[in-house]
Amino acid sequence: MINIENLTFGYHKKQAVLENLDLHLKPGHIYGLLGRNGAGKSSLLHNICGLLFPDAGTCQVAGKNPADRSPEFLQQVFLLPEEIYLPNVSIKSYLDIYAPFYPEFNRDLFFQFLTEFEIPVENKLQSMSYGQKKKVMISFALATQAKVLLMDEPTNGLDIPSKRQFRKIIAGIIKEDQLIIISTHQVKDLDSLIDFVLILEDKKIILHQPVDHITEKLSFKQVMSLDEIATPIYSEGALKGYAVVAINNKQEHSRLDMEMFFNAVLTEKQQILSQFN
């Protein structure tokens, strides 16, 4: 569904943010895009949706060139940016204005999500809090039923119950012909949701693995002493002992700690990546 080959992009000619980046994503999955600040996550999302154009390489999304920004393409690809713009109208007016642009828009679904997020429908958008606006936009984005949904820090501004609600909604909505990319720093909010991990580092996607495969190769444990682990790769001091990422020699099942994993990749890059090559 998304095929990117040798993509190079930079805001200035001599300063590439993304360089010779390759990425092939299939529908039916939720991808978590992780990376440091300034690594180019938003730039990558913006290249995918046609807001930015590659300096070199090719980018095909749903069989189309995003840079053309054709109406058919824009009906299929929805970007939920980190900072959102909402006009000074009521939710109902917003729906009347924007929903007709999306042929697959499902109004019932939109109102269902608003109810789940506990947003009053009569409210004017400008009088809402940032978190409430974000929930309206998340509801709208999901109700468009776009084939490609790009979410840049979607849980920023959401309170704890809303984050749980968000995970529940996203997990229940994805269809086989849909693809969701969630770019986030708040990995703990989403680690139960994501089924593929993408790590953007050094201007490239350095890791592209399903969660199952990561937990098959690595184990994530809490131990009192590092001596308890035969092959630790990365550890962090925890309240009770250590949180450890180790090579999963015994094929034990553990739950992926996305934040630990991300930190491990950044600090022990070669060791971690060698497990997947």
Next chain:
Amino acid sequence: MQFSLHRIWLLTRKQWAENQQLYILGLLAIAGIIAATVIFNLIGSPGFERRVQENTLIIGLLASGFVFATTTLTQLNQKTAGINVLMLPASALEKLAVAAIYSMLVFPVCFLVVVYPLIVIGHYVEHDVIGRPNSLYFINADEKVFGILFTFLVFQSTALFSTVLFKRYVLIKGVILIMIIFFGTLILNPFLAKSIIKTNPGTPIAATVKETYYDAKQNIVESKITKESLWTNIWSATPYSDIQINNWVVNKKFNGVDYVSYRIVITNPYRSVFILLFIISIPFLWVITWFRLKEKEL
């Protein structure tokens, strides 16, 4: 190139729904400024005469129209709002068409509906209350109105182009752009005029001249084509008028009678070039605005 009337309608509706408050307040503000101008002229001398009415209407339309047009695509210059515009499922051509509809059709109609009645009231007060006999300005479908129409379209097209060309201070930079085009044309004019026709060469030029001799009763005595040695001087050559090349007082003797010609003027249809450029600039500006909008990145 994708164009759907349905999406044009959706975009038109969206523009109105999101900006109706601003537009209504803007029109009220324009009405207030025009009303103040009318009152100022009524209490002053020479009063609210036809020429003042015309200037109030035309300058008001051009100035406020330009300001309005710079706001129609201004969201593109703010990142969050710009994403909303660019990601909306409609083509760049459709988005530009709606901006053009609002700035070149909806705005002037609303402006005339609000402002012309104020001019009529001003004229009524001037004529019937104060008692100064002035005529009411009325828009006739003559050459002048087409001039105003094309000037308005050039202004609006330049304003739209400015919104996609400049990221900040769109209005100020747009006005500067208009000034550069206006004064640039004036400065370039003498060079253009001289490149079109050789004038003031310093020596007489050989020309084929049709000479017609008249008697005192304006009857033709003789008409012939002859070679003459003539001095040429530009008499008039401004960008939007014709070049006139004249010869003053040419003396001739024919059949023993002295003949004198007074101002002889040859008119070169010089202004056609400028009028053509002026009209062509409108679709040209639309096309480059469309390309800029298509290639806009955020």
